[in-house]
Amino acid sequence: SRRRRLGATRTCASWAGCSPRPSTTSRAVRGTRRRPSTAVRRRSAPSSHLVALLRRYEAWHRRCGPGSPLFGEAVEHLRSGRNAARSECQYAVWTPFNGLGNRMLALASTFLYALLTDRVLLVHAPQEFDGLFCEPFPGSSWTLPAGFPIADFDATFTMLSPTSYKNMKKAGTINGGDRVNVTAEGLPAYVFLDLIQSYTDAAFCEADQRVLAKFNWMVVKSDVYFATALFLMPAYRRELARLFPEKEAAFHHLARYLFHPSNDVWGIVRQFYEAYLAGADERVGLQVRVFQEVPVPFETMYGQIMRCLEQEGLLPKVALAQQNAAAARNTSAVPPPDGRKTKVTSILVTSLSPEYYERIRGVYHANWTETGDYVVVHQPSHDGVQHTEARGHNQRALAEIYLLSFCDRIVTTAVSTFGYVAHGLAGVRSWVLLRSPSPETPAEPACVRSSTVEPCMQAAPRQMCGAAKGSDIGGLAPYVRHCEDVHGGVKLF
Numbered sequence: 001s002r003r004r005r006l007g008a009t010r011t012c013a014s015w016a017g018c019s020p021r022p023s024t025t026s027r028a029v030r031g032t033r034r035r036p037s038t039a040v041r042r043r044s045a046p047s048s049h050l051v052a053l054l055r056r057y058e059a060w061h062r063r064c065g066p067g068s069p070l071f072g073e074a075v076e077h078l079r080s081g082r083n084a085a086r087s088e089c090q091y092a093v094w095t096p097f098n099g100l101g102n103r104m105l106a107l108a109s110t111f112l113y114a115l116l117t118d119r120v121l122l123v124h125a126p127q128e129f130d131g132l133f134c135e136p137f138p139g140s141s142w143t144l145p146a147g148f149p150i151a152d153f154d155a156t157f158t159m160l161s162p163t164s165y166k167n168m169k170k171a172g173t174i175n176g177g178d179r180v181n182v183t184a185e186g187l188p189a190y191v192f193l194d195l196i197q198s199y200t201d202a203a204f205c206e207a208d209q210r211v212l213a214k215f216n217w218m219v220v221k222s223d224v225y226f227a228t229a230l231f232l233m234p235a236y237r238r239e240l241a242r243l244f245p246e247k248e249a250a251f252h253h254l255a256r257y258l259f260h261p262s263n264d265v266w267g268i269v270r271q272f273y274e275a276y277l278a279g280a281d282e283r284v285g286l287q288v289r290v291f292q293e294v295p296v297p298f299e300t301m302y303g304q305i306m307r308c309l310e311q312e313g314l315l316p317k318v319a320l321a322q323q324n325a326a327a328a329r330n331t332s333a334v335p336p337p338d339g340r341k342t343k344v345t346s347i348l349v350t351s352l353s354p355e356y357y358e359r360i361r362g363v364y365h366a367n368w369t370e371t372g373d374y375v376v377v378h379q380p381s382h383d384g385v386q387h388t389e390a391r392g393h394n395q396r397a398l399a400e401i402y403l404l405s406f407c408d409r410i411v412t413t414a415v416s417t418f419g420y421v422a423h424g425l426a427g428v429r430s431w432v433l434l435r436s437p438s439p440e441t442p443a444e445p446a447c448v449r450s451s452t453v454e455p456c457m458q459a460a461p462r463q464m465c466g467a468a469k470g471s472d473i474g475g476l477a478p479y480v481r482h483c484e485d486v487h488g489g490v491k492l493f
């Protein structure tokens with residue numbers, strides 16, 4: 001049978017009270033789901049060094065995490081408003097910002113940062129984030145418990161916050177320079193690391209890191225895949241090279257370790273996959289994202305998608321009119337040329353809008369293909385507009401990210417972090433539908449194959465510490481380059 005089944009029967013406890021790792025469906029299934037495909041090169045297994053570090057981290061998280069005496073002590077210090085001189089456990093608290101793709105990139109980056117700096121990763125999970133993921137760390141929780149001294153994250157952590165590292169530096173509260181001996185006790189109880197888009201400049205100097213290391217509590221807010229910048233810091237290079245011998249797979253391994261869809265989300269994934277994708281010979285994922293700030297007209301975008309699919313040979317071509325007519329007369333106009341079995345390709349369309357799905361489906365419904373193969377088209381949801389504040393909407397979005405990641409070939413829209421996460425989880429290089437300089441003009445070429453599986457760090461620091469003034473961040477190391485879709489951004493390859 002050509003059917004590729006999901007196969008797991010065990011249940012996955014979701015966010016609240018998540019059960020230990022082996023009994024979760026999304027975990028149990030992952031390995032079996034991603035059967036190596038001949039169409040794409042999959043990533044190598046995680047390094048033994050990464051695996052060993054994760055096991056040590058898990059033990060560390062249990063020792064310092066919510067519910068432990070050490071956590072209680074650290075929270076008391078936080079409540080007192082003072083940074084303790086010496087603390088066995090230090091914490092990085094991640095708080096969400098922007099859409100789900102942005103959130104997953106920033107959370108994975110914060111986790112890597114926590115691993116490199118010996119911090120315990122905790123997550124501030126507002127209601128719309130709750131119910132998306134299982135707990136990742138066995139025997140403990142990453143969720144901030146009720147009664148945590150900081151409650152109103154949105155109001156507390158803004159670009160003007162006096163607790164933000166860059167604002168403290170500006171105000172002279174602390175000094176990032178080597179010469180200034182800031183004692184840990186002289187520091188506020190926590191630091192806010194503001195890494196939102198254009199603020200990624202703030203923290204990637206070694207001198208900054210030395211000051212930041214003195215804070216026992218750190219709150220990280222970002223919508224950027226800032227993990228890339230860590231690979232450019234001399235202090236972390238050696239360790240990162242051991243952790244990720246294949247740099248291109250950094251996000252892939254981090255995300256597959258950290259993210260496990262909850263029961264509810266996995267239910268959507270599983271049902272849809274079994275019903276519409278499992279039976280196909282090949283699955284092509286097409287993610288269409290039209291940004292409000294660049295409102296590409298439907299016909300322009302549709303034309304670009306079809307040019308990309310055709311030029312890159314991602315789908316069989318639609319038959320010419322006479323072939324269609326002959327087929328309609330039932331004269332078997334389009335048998336597979338070599339007498340082989342017909343192939344079924346399933347296209348998974350994900351988009352906030354239903355129009356792309358409807359048009360593409362209409363084309364393949366009404367026409368034969370030149371090869372006689374079949375193309376079926378499906379779209380799980382079309383919510384119309386982004387509703388990051390709504391849990392159900394986010395659950396559908398997460399399910400679709402995973403469904404895309406189960407496709408053999410993935411076509412994504414330029415600049416979209418939703419697409420980055422999907423192909424990153426899959427471990428494949430996507431075809432990127434490029435952004436045209438003007439929304440009205442068709443992009444040329446329609447798409448390019450990404451040079452890497454890695455997400456793009458869109459808002460790269462303008463200057464990395466230690467680099468000569470004006471040097472190009474895309475040329476700082478042999479393993480970074482500018483992104484195809486965001487020229488100012490960089491990515492690992």
Ligand code: GDP
Binds near residue numbers: 101
């Ligand atoms: P980006 O804005 O494309 O970088 O991606 P984000 O994931 O950060 O934000 C876009 C948000 O819009 C998603 O998280 C969803 O909430 C919603 N969205 C965008 N495209 C889709 C889609 O294809 N399917 C679903 N279900 N939601 C989408």
